[in-house]
Amino acid sequence: MSVKRLDRDGAHRKQFENNKKRIFATQSVCGICGKPVDFSYKYPHPLSACIDHIIPVAKGGHPSDLDNLQLAHMTCNRQKSDKLFVNSAKQEPKITSNRVLPQTIDWLSYQASEK
Template sequence: MSNKAGSGRYSNGAARRKCKARHIAAEGPIPICALCGKPIDLTLKTPHPLSCELDEIIPFSRGGSPVSFDNTQLAHRICNQRKGNKITTTGHQNTKQPQNTIPISRQW
């Protein structure tokens, strides 16, 4: 079992809570999940899949800062878990167009 005490994410708990509060204040009364685009209910607590979490745009495991305001965003817990340590493009994942599609025109 690994020791999480030495990792940067867990040793900066107060800084992450402060960054999360800053994101919530910037978003307004109903924050939006950066990954799915749906509203986040702030009354739900951590074990709930739709609770609010701080997601790193560039994951800590790939060299991103876990406490930088520019590298973090609000997301649902389940969305953040599905993302894992992948680097995604900005914007909502569910609105991404599939790549390698051929435009079809019916205008003869």
């Protein structure tokens, strides 16, 4: 027995379609890979535009909330599937050990300044 998705067959279908039109009209970059979406490609082209649920419906994401929807390439959305990803721009900065910092000073040519 398959479970009906509310954004496809249920109560959220109309709101999902309205939000899909709004996203297609206002966004132009894939929310997953960050590259531009070309709206001239039509389904089933892998780079055609589609709507991605940021938090997948299968993981408890809202099926039609505008804050849970983003523009995506069809291939990016299929690769993401129902996985959750943290947006790196919103993450707290990581504390990095000094052992993995890049070597920014050439110590062989370093000369101490005299005071």
